Amino acid sequence: MIGISFFLGASFGRDEGKWAEYLGETKPRLAEAAGWVRENAAGDKSGFGWYNLPDQNTEELKKISAWLSGYDAIIHVGIGGSALGNLMLHQALLPMYLNERAEHPHFYLADNPDPEKAAAIWERVKGSRVALVGVSKSGATAETMSQFLWFRSKMKDSGVNPDENTLVITDPKGGVFRSFAGTVKCRSLEIPPSVGGRYSVLSNCGLISAAALGADTTKLLAGAASMRKFIETAGSDANPALTLAAIHRFHELNGRPMAVLMPYSNRMETFSEWFAQLWGESVGKDGKGTTPVRALGAIDQHSQVQLYTAGPDDKLYTLINIASRREEITLPQVDEESLVSLAYLSGQRLGEMLGYEAQSTAAALVKAGRPVVWIELDKLNEESLGALIFFYEYVTAVTGHLMGINPFDQPGVEQGKHYTYGLMGRGEYSGDAKEAGEYFGLIKKSEIKA
Numbered sequence: 001m002i003g004i005s006f007f008l009g010a011s012f013g014r015d016e017g018k019w020a021e022y023l024g025e026t027k028p029r030l031a032e033a034a035g036w037v038r039e040n041a042a043g044d045k046s047g048f049g050w051y052n053l054p055d056q057n058t059e060e061l062k063k064i065s066a067w068l069s070g071y072d073a074i075i076h077v078g079i080g081g082s083a084l085g086n087l088m089l090h091q092a093l094l095p096m097y098l099n100e101r102a103e104h105p106h107f108y109l110a111d112n113p114d115p116e117k118a119a120a121i122w123e124r125v126k127g128s129r130v131a132l133v134g135v136s137k138s139g140a141t142a143e144t145m146s147q148f149l150w151f152r153s154k155m156k157d158s159g160v161n162p163d164e165n166t167l168v169i170t171d172p173k174g175g176v177f178r179s180f181a182g183t184v185k186c187r188s189l190e191i192p193p194s195v196g197g198r199y200s201v202l203s204n205c206g207l208i209s210a211a212a213l214g215a216d217t218t219k220l221l222a223g224a225a226s227m228r229k230f231i232e233t234a235g236s237d238a239n240p241a242l243t244l245a246a247i248h249r250f251h252e253l254n255g256r257p258m259a260v261l262m263p264y265s266n267r268m269e270t271f272s273e274w275f276a277q278l279w280g281e282s283v284g285k286d287g288k289g290t291t292p293v294r295a296l297g298a299i300d301q302h303s304q305v306q307l308y309t310a311g312p313d314d315k316l317y318t319l320i321n322i323a324s325r326r327e328e329i330t331l332p333q334v335d336e337e338s339l340v341s342l343a344y345l346s347g348q349r350l351g352e353m354l355g356y357e358a359q360s361t362a363a364a365l366v367k368a369g370r371p372v373v374w375i376e377l378d379k380l381n382e383e384s385l386g387a388l389i390f391f392y393e394y395v396t397a398v399t400g401h402l403m404g405i406n407p408f409d410q411p412g413v414e415q416g417k418h419y420t421y422g423l424m425g426r427g428e429y430s431g432d433a434k435e436a437g438e439y440f441g442l443i444k445k446s447e448i449k450a
Contacts, residue, residue, distance in 0.1 A: 002226050002387045003378035006240035010362075011247050013313065013371035015254055022250050026402070030242045033401045037394065038232070047408025049194030050393050053202040054225035054386075056192075058217060061204055064167060064187055065211035071105045071165075072128035075121060075151055076209050078135035079143045080277060082169075083111040085201025088274040089210040089220075092267045092385050098213065105131070107209060110151065113143045122154050130155060132162060135169045135205045137191050139176030142420050169205045196408050198278045199393055202386065216382045223386025231394060241391055244373065245398035251316040251371060252290050252403075259290045260308070263320035264297035264358040267380055271320075272296065275392060282396045282407040289403070290316070298357040305361055309368040317365055318373040321358045322380050325351040 012019040041051035068074055076086060087109060090098070099106040108121045132155060134148040155162040163184040170177035172190040181188040189204040200206055202224055207217045231241045248259060259279065261272045272294040283289040293315065295304055308315065329350040334343045365372050377384045400407025422433025 002223065002230060003384050004227075004387055004391075005376045005378075006244070007374040007376070008240070008243060008247065010366045010372045010374075011244075011316070012250075013256075014369045015250075015371075018254060019247075019250060022253075023246060026246050026249075027236060029402060030239075030246060030398070031236060033245070033398045034231075034239075034242060036401055037397055044192075044194045046194050047196055047199075047406070048397075049192045050196075050199035050202065050390075051228070053192075053195065054221045054228060054390070056203070056221070058207075058221070060189065061207060061211060061217065064189060065208055065217075067187070068131050068133070068167070068208070068212035069105060069214075070129075071131040073104070073106045073108060073125040074131045074133060074209060074212060075108050075110055075125065076133045076135065077110045077144050077148045077151065078133075078205065079111045079141060081197030081200050082135035082137075082141075082144065082205050083109055084270070084274045084277055085206035086209045088201065088270040089206060089215060089385070090213065091270045092380060093210065093215045093382060094213050096266075105212065107213060110147045111143070113146055118147055118150060122151065126154070126158060130160070130165065132166045133169070133208065134166070134177060135191075136177055137171050137175065137197060139168075139170055139178065139180070142417070142424065145176070167208070169208065198281050199408075201274065201389060219382035220386035220389075223383035224390040225386075226383070227387035227390040227394075231391075241394045242398060245395050245402060247371075247373065248290060248316065248395070248399045249402045252288070256314050256316050256371070257290050258293050258315040260293040260295055260315050260317045261320070262295035262297050262300065262317065262361075264354050265320070265322050265325075265380065266296070268320060268322075269296050271388075278392065278396050281410045281413060283400050283403060283405065285403075285405040285409075285411070288405060297361060298354060301357060301361055305364070308370065309364050313370060316371050316373070317362075318375060319358055319362050320375045320377070321355055322377045323355070324379045326380070327351075 037048065037051060041048040044052065076083070078086075090107065095101065099108075106125075108125065110118055110121055132148070132151050134144065136144045139145065152162045152166070155165065163186045166184075166186040167188065168177040168181050168186060169189045169191060170181070171193060172178070173193075178188070180186070189208065191200060191203055191205055195203050202221060207220070210220075211217045231239060234240075236242065251259075261275050263269070263271060276292040276294050279290075279292040284291075297319065308317065331345050331348050331350065333346045334340060362372050362374055375388075377388070397407050418429050418432040419436035422429035422431070423436055
């Protein structure tokens with residue numbers, strides 16, 4: 001058993017009657033969507049490579065991760081799908097506050113091209129043994145390549161041969177990084193051409209740093225494979241992935257353009273960040289899609305749940321709970337008279353309280369007529385996380401297919417990239433620079449300065 005349960009009994013809100021009708025109409029399309037995923041993945045068509053990642057050969061990954069594990073520090077340069085997946089795996093699986101421990105290597109992610117962050121990373125690692133990992137499928141991502149060049153120069157200035165201490169993860173055949181690796185003979189790993197960035201967490205680019213820091217990537221992939229088998233063999237009425245895709249599309253069509261993901265675990269906070277990119281870039285096209293909203297229980301009970309229960313009925317809520325946590329804390333007996341009103345907490349367990357808070361939030365939402373999906377993990381480990389990752393990749397792909405859009409491209413992102421290339425002087429994008437200037441000029445037509 002995978003150890004994940006899906007509870008969909010309250011996922012329709014006030015629209016249960018409409019849902020029954022919609023599901024009846026949509027069932028044939030769900031069966032067609034399942035075949036669409038399976039057949040295109042079998043042909044390794046562009047965008048569908050994530051489906052086959054549980055079967056990948058990890059021999060080279062393990063060799064290079066063992067090499068990385070011998071460094072004092074790893075600087076991982078990437079953005080979007082080349083970064084969020086790493087953070088998600090680390091937070092969910094590795095010891096908390098990893099960089100405060102004596103053990104090495106320490107890990108630093110250079111994602112956003114903020115000069116203060118880049119400089120601060122270098123201040124932390126200079127003088128130690130540093131590995132530089134650059135991740136870009138094309139080798140053209142400006143945010144990644146600019147920082148890669150800067151860190152490489154700092155290593156060189158410090159008297160280190162950067163190429164002997166560099167790993168690039170990129171396309172197997174083309175692009176700047178592939179050419180660079182062939183020239184300087186640094187280590188390299190491949191991103192399969194059929195795997196898009198936001199679906200790449202279970203490829204080399206997502207797995208490498210987790211493996212170097214001690215996560216069991218074999219179990220991660222085994223969990224993903226188990227979920228794939230479950231989805232492939234579950235009957236249409238017992239397939240939570242197909243059903244949840246239909247639920248998301250149903251609520252979009254019925255005036256709920258937002259999808260809230262709210263795990264009740266600090267270890268799952270970055271899972272919501274990862275989901276937000278996966279969902280937003282995949283289904284937000286042609287005027288369609290729902291906006292991913294990140295929340296963390298119980299923190300956001302004190303910031304967002306007022307809106308959720310008493311604001312507009314325009315969201316689908318998914319709460320994720322973990323039944324058995326790795327650590328548990330039993331609260332002490334109250335020993336001061338002034339604290340006697342807190343005696344009900346004595347002997348309670350903190351993790352159980354967090355679970356009760358999740359149940360309470362779910363119940364309050366249902367009482368308010370809001371649609372709620374409840375997902376419960378028996379425990380959070382490599383197998384269950386790998387399964388949940390694969391589950392959400394599948395749900396995202398099928399939801400896009402139900403919407404009639406391509407869930408694997410990102411034309412809106414590409415437009416912004418072209419404007420950036422032009423503004424930074426990349427010659428073939430000079431026309432984009434002019435266009436960006438014209439549109440930005442509309443913003444600056446009216447100024448109020450305080």
